[in-house]
Amino acid sequence: MCRMLLYKGNQPIQLAHLLTKPAHSIINQSFDSRLRLDTRRPINGDGFGVGWYESEPDPELSPAPCIFTSVTPAWNNLNLIRLAEKIKSPLVFAHVRASTAGSVSESNCHPWQYGRLMFMHNGNIADFHRIKRKVQESLTDEIFLNVNGNTDSEWAFAVLLSQLKTPLQAEPFCYSVLKEAMLKTISKLNAWGNSAGITEASMMNFAVTDGVSVVCSRYISSKTLEAASLYFSSGTRFESYKPGHYRMIKADRREDIVVIASEPLTFEKADWLTIPTNTLVVITSKLNVLMYPIIDEFHNPSSREQEQSTVAIVKGEGRDDGARDPNHREVVFVEDRRSFPTVAAGDGSSQISGTSATFAKEANPQTIINSSPLMVA
Known part of the structure; x- marks a missing residue:
């Protein structure tokens, strides 16, 4: 099971503060992964990648991200360590790979x-080889020809x-727009799997960004199984207080930093909240x-209600250094009952629907982000 990390902030961060310096950085997770569901392959040594966007728009450069990948284990790549010390970015994706489908290659x-x-x-997309032809037939020539590798993950990106x-x-x-595309992608992959008679659950922790906003999912095609781990942290500063040890500082009610990761980067319990299974997160x-x-069809209201209320009411452990204001909560849950476009019959896709903006546990109307009431158009 791979490990992934994403960072979005108002200010660029040195990549080393995410990739190499924390004691449980994503590089360390490549050989010391503690929360993975698949214990058969404890090492994420089948390559890595990091992608980032420029801090300031440059007319000579395209808005596309820069991506560095390698098939060497992340913990043994000197170039990654060098780059991480010299690059800053306000939006970073990082990933260490344990192969479940596809060869070990940079593509x-x-x-x-x-x-x-x-x-x-x-x-992983369960039994992907049984739906691969359906996936390919659904794509335009331009998108089909853009796929260079042979993983289920890259084909999911194509979808x-x-x-x-x-x-x-x-x-x-x-x-x-990205949110609806993510939901429709999950729906299509589920529908193709159902029509192929696949009963094994697919794990779809996806993340997509355009360099401005981010959409990610913690999802499994099951009502009873737990999805691969995913955690959330936010604050005003992410800083080291001693070598290898970091914490998320909450100096005021603003949110200047958001980090989502397969495993927490810090050992501060108050810094991290679990993203519930079968949830879509938008930054x-x-x-x-x-x-x-x-x-x-895999929505489990009773399970979600318990999990959601647990996360939504977490206040954290108040600390004198201001790392967590015990009266402030960063996470709100909203439901969206707008119907997403139904795909034409015959392609196996199902409609996903979801309420206009409401606060989770509406008894507390003070749940806010960035000191402003949450609004959904």
């Missing part, structure tokens, strides 16, 4: 890029791209964080 290393979009995946009207547009996408351009339950 199979996450993340992937198409235009200004970047994508990575932790998990997501095919849900966008203009995947190569130069302008940023509205986060709602907007203004660093608002929205969480939507994914309403489909």
Whole structure:
């Protein structure tokens, strides 16, 4: 089971503070992964990748991210360590790979890029070889020919791209467009699996960004099984207080940093919240964080209600250094009952629906992000 990490902040961060310096950095997770569900392959040594966007737009450069990948283990790549010390970015994707499908090659290393979009995946599409032909037939020639590797993950990215009207547009996408594309991708993959008689659950922890907003999922096609781990942290500063040890500082009510990771990078319990299974997370351009339950045939309201309320009421452990204000909560849950477009009959896709903006546990109307009431268009 791979490990992945994403960072979005108002200010660029040195990549080393995410990739190499924390005691449980994503590089260390490549050989010391503690929360993976698949214990048969404890090492994520089948390559790695890191992608980032420029801090300031440059007319000479395209809005596409820069991506560095290698098939060497992340813990043994000197170039990665050198780059991490010299590069800063406000939006970073990082991934260490344990191969479940596809050969060990650079073309199979996450993340992937198409235009200004970047994508990575932790998990697997169950029995993907049985639906691969259906996936390929659903794609335009341009997107089909863009796939260079042979992983289920890159083909899933191709499916997501095919849900966008203009995947190569130069302008940023509205986060709602990326959100709907993600939901339709999950729906299509589930439908193809159902029509092929596949009963094994697929794990689809996806993440996509256009360099401005981010959409990611913690998802498994099961009502009873737990999805691959995914955690959330936010604050005003992410800093080291002694070598290898970091914490998320909450100096005021602003959210200047959001980190989502397969495993926490710090050992501060108050820094991290578990993202519930079968949830979609959106980080907007203004660093608002929205969480939507994914309403489909695998939605389990009773399980989600317990999990959601547990996360939504976490206040953290108050500390004198201001790392966590015990009266402030960063995460809100919203439901969206707008219907997503139903795909034409015959392709096996199902409609996903979801309420207009509501606060989880509405008894507390003070749940806010960035000191402003959460609004969903």
